Amino acid sequence: MKWHHVQENWSAFYEAIIDKWPDADEAELDEIDGDQRAFILYIAELTEQETGDAREEIREWLAGELPSDVVMDPRHDDQSIRLSGKYLPEGEDEYDDDARYGDDGPNE
Known part of the structure; x- marks a missing residue:
C-alpha cells in the first residue's frame, strides 16, 4: 500500500496500526492526523x-496488503477476497457463503 492510502483514510487505519504497534494510542493517532513525519517520530518514540529504524519498520508495514475494510472500492474488495484464499484450508473457496459466522441477514 502507499502512504497516500493511509493518509486519505487515516482513522480507518487505527485498527491496523494498533495491531502492528499495540501500545499506540488513538488519541495520539488523532493528533498525528495522517502526517507521515509525525507518525515516524511517534513510532520511534x-x-x-532510532527514527531511521522506525521509518524502515513503517515501510515494511506499508509493503503489506491494504486492509479490505479501509477503502470502499469493489475492485479492491474483489482483489482482497482473491488474496485471502491463501489463508483458507484446502478445499474451501474464498467466495463461499459465510453464514456460519452469523453475520448474514436473511437478504444477504
Whole structure:
C-alpha cells in the first residue's frame, strides 16, 4: 500500500496500526492526523528506536496488503477476497457463503 492510502483514510487505519504497534494510542493517532513525519517520530518514540529504524519498520508495514475494510472500492474488495484464499484450508473457496459466522441477514 502507499502512504497516500493511509493518509486519505487515516482513522480507518487505527485498527491496523494498533495491531502492528499495540501500545499506540488513538488519541495520539488523532493528533498525528495522517502526517507521515509525525507518525515516524511517534513510532520511534513508542518503540524506543532510532527514527531511521522506525521509518524502515513503517515501510515494511506499508509493503503489506491494504486492509479490505479501509477503502470502499469493489475492485479492491474483489482483489482482497482473491488474496485471502491463501489463508483458507484446502478445499474451501474464498467466495463461499459465510453464514456460519452469523453475520448474514436473511437478504444477504
